[in-house]
Amino acid sequence: MHEVSIIQSMLDIAFNQAESQGANQIHQLNLRVGAISGVVPEALQFAFDSCTEGTIASEAKLEIEWVKAICYCPQCHAEFTPHDWVYVCPRCERLTHEIRQGRELQLVSLEVS
Template structure:
């Protein structure tokens, strides 16, 4: 379960940011997780509950945004969201595509006091 290690790093970053602001409590952590990131959102939420259980982060809420996969067709330059594991452009049928979004795992926000 690599989500636990990922969440431990998120906690480390959140605690450092909270300390830099002189905060005494972390209320919410906002994450963006791409569908292609290899991260299971349910496992990440479970890891959040385990890792954030004590200290400044006790009781913190997780706000998780799942980012859809977005590709750009190499032939017609259209952006599209693939419907399966074969990234075929719905406009022209080309199988060559560049992934524009969906791989990310980003800490996008932190609510502290």
């Protein structure tokens, strides 16, 4: 599952950070996830729960900030929110490849002690 490897790599970073700060518990992980990052929220939470079991993050909360998708049409300089997976400009109906935001998938911060 895609989400497991994402969580695994984020936890690797989190464990390293906690260790370098001399912390022995992770309380919260703050993630920023784009609407078109291809990640399923439930799967992300499920992966998080199973990957943190028996670790210093077993009690940690997964906080996700969702970023909505925004595309840009170079033809008429319009920014718009795409629907589904088709990025068609609502004004000129051209397809665009320019995505301004919505693909984020990052660990923003974490709370440890």
